[in-house]
Amino acid sequence: MADRRRSLLHPQDLAARGLIPPEAMVDIARVAARYRLALTPAVADLIDPADPADPIARQFIPHPEELQPAADENPDPIGDATHSPVKGIVHRYPDRVLLTPILHCPVYCRYCFRRETVGGDQAVLSAGELTLALDYIRRRDDIWEVVITGGDPLMLAPAALGAIVAALDAMAQVRVIRLHSRVPISDPGRVTDDLLARLDLATPVWLAVHCNHPRELAPAAAAACRRLTKAGIPLLGQTVLLRGVNDDPLILEQLMRAMVANRIKPYYLHHLDPAPGTARFRTGLAEGQAAMRHLRGRASGLCQPTYVLDIPGGHGKVPVGPCYLHDGRVTDWQGQQHDYPDVAPGRSSC
Numbered sequence: 001m002a003d004r005r006r007s008l009l010h011p012q013d014l015a016a017r018g019l020i021p022p023e024a025m026v027d028i029a030r031v032a033a034r035y036r037l038a039l040t041p042a043v044a045d046l047i048d049p050a051d052p053a054d055p056i057a058r059q060f061i062p063h064p065e066e067l068q069p070a071a072d073e074n075p076d077p078i079g080d081a082t083h084s085p086v087k088g089i090v091h092r093y094p095d096r097v098l099l100t101p102i103l104h105c106p107v108y109c110r111y112c113f114r115r116e117t118v119g120g121d122q123a124v125l126s127a128g129e130l131t132l133a134l135d136y137i138r139r140r141d142d143i144w145e146v147v148i149t150g151g152d153p154l155m156l157a158p159a160a161l162g163a164i165v166a167a168l169d170a171m172a173q174v175r176v177i178r179l180h181s182r183v184p185i186s187d188p189g190r191v192t193d194d195l196l197a198r199l200d201l202a203t204p205v206w207l208a209v210h211c212n213h214p215r216e217l218a219p220a221a222a223a224a225c226r227r228l229t230k231a232g233i234p235l236l237g238q239t240v241l242l243r244g245v246n247d248d249p250l251i252l253e254q255l256m257r258a259m260v261a262n263r264i265k266p267y268y269l270h271h272l273d274p275a276p277g278t279a280r281f282r283t284g285l286a287e288g289q290a291a292m293r294h295l296r297g298r299a300s301g302l303c304q305p306t307y308v309l310d311i312p313g314g315h316g317k318v319p320v321g322p323c324y325l326h327d328g329r330v331t332d333w334q335g336q337q338h339d340y341p342d343v344a345p346g347r348s349s350c
């Protein structure tokens, strides 16, 4: 069912919904003038205005600290620009490429690593730019997979997204199309039969759902995920480890279980990229590794994402543990150590 209520796009909208006190409007307007603000009705409904530490509000409500970047923060933290041969393409790995046809989002996450590029006035590729981007992919025989991301590709009209995936479907070397989106959670009414019909191609379409807190998988979001899987689209879960949102291992466990219970296979747990003004979300790597150890010790193998770090400068993603092999010994899920002949003594073997 399409949600006909309007998104909250201005500080006044937040105040009118009781999500911020009126006296915070001036500060929040300064932040929103720099980094765009949007909350869909579905996301606003998830917020408990009485909770000053609400994990949903924390992800989407602007905060004055966003305008105080730390010294080690970077406007292009994962080096997209160094690997962009034409507008709308990021090509870092030989077998797969990112296509970003639209840099608008249904909601603007306050920790976004592309916060300097999303939400602008020129945020949609023109017809000519899109043709050039598709030509780039068409000419390269080694591109096995196209990851359509953004922004959020499900912000395109179904016909526009349908035309893009149909063009990719016609390229013999492209064997997999992957969409990355917040829409199933933030605006589930956009997952329509029309959209699903356009994604029904000979080339398999996978969809990675960005989801950071178990509460985000509310009934309407769960129903959108069900429609996607019924349409033959396998779902992956993509989570960013965020202080004050999901850095509690018990919350993370609930999130991973909620995803699997909704047919979403947890794929990546991302360590936060150092985008400007995101320090309030940062955790240490050791905390992420401890959370992963907790998951391994308690939950089904289906609930285990890979914890990854995107190396600043454009060097790509790497798994960052935890490591279970040290000094001639292997650690089991309960923390007990065992000898294993293949693990070299005296050092870590990861």
Ligand SMILES: *Cc1c(COP(=O)(O)O)cnc(C)c1O
Residues within 6 Å of the ligand: 078, 083, 090, 091, 092, 093, 096, 097, 098, 147, 317
């Ligand atoms: C994250 C990313 C991908 C996808 O990586 P996977 O490990 O296949 O999910 C591809 N290209 C770029 C530039 C990326 O940043």
